[in-house]
Structure formats: C-alpha cells, structure tokens
Amino acid sequence: MDSVTHALFGLTIYGATNKEDMPKEVKKSVFVAAVAGSMIPDIDVISQLWDTEGMYQMWHRGITHSIFLVPVWALLIWLVCFLIWKTKDRRIFYIAALAVFIHNTSDILNAWGTGYFEPFSDARLGFGTIPIVDVVIWLIMLIGFLVVKIKKVTPHKVYKIVWVFIIAHILVQSIQGYIIYQSTVDQYEEQALTARFIPGHFKIAGKNGLEVEVLQGTVWGGLEVVDQITSQAETNLDVLFRENPRAKTLYQWSPFVVVVDDEEKLGIYDPRFFRMGVPFLYEYIYKEDVQIEE
Structure with missing residues (x-):
C-alpha cells in the first residue's frame, strides 16, 4: 500500500x-x-x-x-x-x-x-488482489471518521466496525481476484494478477513462449485481451545487466519480463505495469552508448 x-x-x-x-x-x-x-x-x-x-x-x-x-x-x-x-x-x-x-x-x-x-x-x-492505492479503504475510514465527529459516538466502537468493513472489502476483492486468476491459469505458461484502481477490476499478464498477452476485466463481465506483445526473450542480456544494474534487479524482482531488442534500445519491462501500450516499470540502455556483441 x-x-x-x-x-x-x-x-x-x-x-x-x-x-x-x-x-x-x-x-x-x-x-x-x-x-x-x-x-x-x-x-x-x-x-x-x-x-x-x-x-x-x-x-x-x-x-x-x-x-x-x-x-x-x-x-x-x-x-x-x-x-x-x-x-x-x-x-x-x-x-x-x-x-x-x-x-x-x-x-x-x-x-x-x-x-x-x-x-x-x-x-x-x-497477490495482486488489491491496488497500491485503494479508494474503497480510504472511503471506509472517512465514513468512520465522519460518524465519530458528527454523531459523537464512542470512537473505538466505530473504528472497530471500520476494521470489519476493511477486512470484508479485502476478502471480497481477493476472492474476485482469485476467480479471475484461476479462469486463465490453463491458458498460459506463466501469469500474474494485478488489481486495477476500480474495485472489482483486474488485469492478467500471461506468457506463452515469446508471446505475452495483457487482459483486463471483471468476474461478472469476463476478460478481454487489450495488448499482445512479442518478447525478444532469446536475446543475451549480459550487456544490459552490466551497463544498467537496475535491469538485473528488475529481472530478479518480476515474475517474468518482456525483452525489448530493437535498433535503438535493449531493455526489459514488467508487463503487469503496462498501460495504453506504454511500460512504466522499464529498464533499458541505448545501443549507441555501448558496444553490443553479436
């Protein structure tokens, strides 16, 4: 959080x-x-x-x-x-x-x-079942605060109820995330779940060989593919790790990564953090700055 x-x-x-x-x-x-x-x-x-x-x-x-x-x-x-x-x-x-x-x-x-x-x-x-900023949790705590201030009731009793609602929200959200995750588990060799900021909405990054798909949706509406990516996973990443140590850390930290190897850059990114065709957890080097061995 x-x-x-x-x-x-x-x-x-x-x-x-x-x-x-x-x-x-x-x-x-x-x-x-x-x-x-x-x-x-x-x-x-x-x-x-x-x-x-x-x-x-x-x-x-x-x-x-x-x-x-x-x-x-x-x-x-x-x-x-x-x-x-x-x-x-x-x-x-x-x-x-x-x-x-x-x-x-x-x-x-x-x-x-x-x-x-x-x-x-x-x-x-x-687990990826709760977003890093959960507005529902904030709203539950705000309601509890307002009840204490406006109704002048015993604070510790109200905030205990607030915790009950927070836990209930987390359970409901996590059950939905589990159902979403299990619905695609047989489709991919590797996959990872991420909760979106809208309650009940999730994203799945799934990998088969060099192909990565990003899906999003809900338990009640199902999932749809929103991005399809080809990873250059067979690329030697030694020079990337040598020139950009953060890339090696990202490689270790992520469940799996997408490898980018084009005329301009060599890099990796975590497909869970991929929005509107743009990765934002991305480590790379410019090829013109280093000597790439073929």
Missing part, C-alpha cells in the same frame, strides 16, 4: 483502541506505537542513499517487511516509548506489533509484493 494508506491504518488502529481511563503517558505511547508501527517497515527507503548497484527494487519492501521482524520492530517501538514516557504497558508492544503486521501483510496484497519471508526466502510475495 502507499504511505498515506499506511498512516491512515495507524490512525485507525489508534482510533479502535479503547483509551478510556488510560493514563496520558500510555495514551501518547499507544499513538506512537500505532502510527510508527504502521510506517516503520518503509524505513528501507533510505537505502537509496547508498545504492550504487541498482538493488533498491529488491531492498525496498525487503527484509524490513519480513513477518519475522514484526516482534523486533514492536520491541524497538516499545523501548522508545519507555525511554520517553517511562511506560511499561504491554499494550504498547501488542499495538505496535499489530500495526507492523498489518503493514507487512497488506503490502503482499498488491502486485509490488514484499520479501515476506526474508531472510529465509528472497521470493517476492505479491
């Missing part, structure tokens, strides 16, 4: 916490635990500062998003709260752990995926 959604998740966790009769210091700690826990896995963005080998694509959403780091992040946040406010309440640890777990788990629902089981596996886990 995007950073705004993660921050809103943290605020919604805080809102769903019963803070009646909670000491002021504990309340402050709970707020920090909920919001910081919802954001801290994305601390890996600073790896861009020392990335000289084009590895950021793998480092971002890598080890910091591992399910095994949930208690580590929670303990760190609990310790910071203890040092600032001298609070030892266990709820701070549990809320921080919940926030980190929600961050890491929600990120596997979109196509970008995470290194959910690092360091034991470097496989990128991404």
Whole structure:
C-alpha cells in the first residue's frame, strides 16, 4: 500500500483502541506505537542513499517487511516509548506489533509484493488482489471518521466496525481476484494478477513462449485481451545487466519480463505495469552508448 494508506491504518488502529481511563503517558505511547508501527517497515527507503548497484527494487519492501521482524520492530517501538514516557504497558508492544503486521501483510496484497519471508526466502510475495492505492479503504475510514465527529459516538466502537468493513472489502476483492486468476491459469505458461484502481477490476499478464498477452476485466463481465506483445526473450542480456544494474534487479524482482531488442534500445519491462501500450516499470540502455556483441 502507499504511505498515506499506511498512516491512515495507524490512525485507525489508534482510533479502535479503547483509551478510556488510560493514563496520558500510555495514551501518547499507544499513538506512537500505532502510527510508527504502521510506517516503520518503509524505513528501507533510505537505502537509496547508498545504492550504487541498482538493488533498491529488491531492498525496498525487503527484509524490513519480513513477518519475522514484526516482534523486533514492536520491541524497538516499545523501548522508545519507555525511554520517553517511562511506560511499561504491554499494550504498547501488542499495538505496535499489530500495526507492523498489518503493514507487512497488506503490502503482499498488491502486485509490488514484499520479501515476506526474508531472510529465509528472497521470493517476492505479491497477490495482486488489491491496488497500491485503494479508494474503497480510504472511503471506509472517512465514513468512520465522519460518524465519530458528527454523531459523537464512542470512537473505538466505530473504528472497530471500520476494521470489519476493511477486512470484508479485502476478502471480497481477493476472492474476485482469485476467480479471475484461476479462469486463465490453463491458458498460459506463466501469469500474474494485478488489481486495477476500480474495485472489482483486474488485469492478467500471461506468457506463452515469446508471446505475452495483457487482459483486463471483471468476474461478472469476463476478460478481454487489450495488448499482445512479442518478447525478444532469446536475446543475451549480459550487456544490459552490466551497463544498467537496475535491469538485473528488475529481472530478479518480476515474475517474468518482456525483452525489448530493437535498433535503438535493449531493455526489459514488467508487463503487469503496462498501460495504453506504454511500460512504466522499464529498464533499458541505448545501443549507441555501448558496444553490443553479436
């Protein structure tokens, strides 16, 4: 999910916490635990500062998003709260752990995926059933906020209901994505699912040999082919990887790639991120800038 959604998740966790009769210091700690826990896995963005080998694509959403780091992040946040406010309440640890777990788990629902089981596996886990920005989730949280402000009802009860609706939306969306994915699984050697920004709308990138098709549609309306691409998959990519290390990372990160080898460029792109005939997750080199061995 995007950073705004993660921050809103943290605020919604805080809102769903019963803070009646909670000491002021504990309340402050709970707020920090909920919001910081919802954001801290994305601390890996600073790896861009020392990335000289084009590895950021793998480092971002890598080890910091591992399910095994949930208690580590929670303990760190609990310790910071203890040092600032001298609070030892266990709820701070549990809320921080919940926030980190929600961050890491929600990120596997979109196509970008995470290194959910690092360091034991470097496989990128991404289901593609939820878009990286989900307006329905935002709308559910906004409605909850307005109900609290206008109706003056008990906040934690309202935000608990908000979480029920968020989970229900994710389940419905994921079931639809699973049905769409299974409907084409016998048609392709490899395929990958991506949720579009409109609820219930999905895209499938499917590959057979050198041919790649991009389909989009819904459970109720079916799928239609919107792009057909021929990959130059037999091309030697060594020079591309040498001259553009980010291309090698993209090759490792993507379920499969389309290879472009024309008179001007040598490159690869992820067909899941292909709109209106234009790839936007694309790494390449200009042939005139390097010596290409035949």
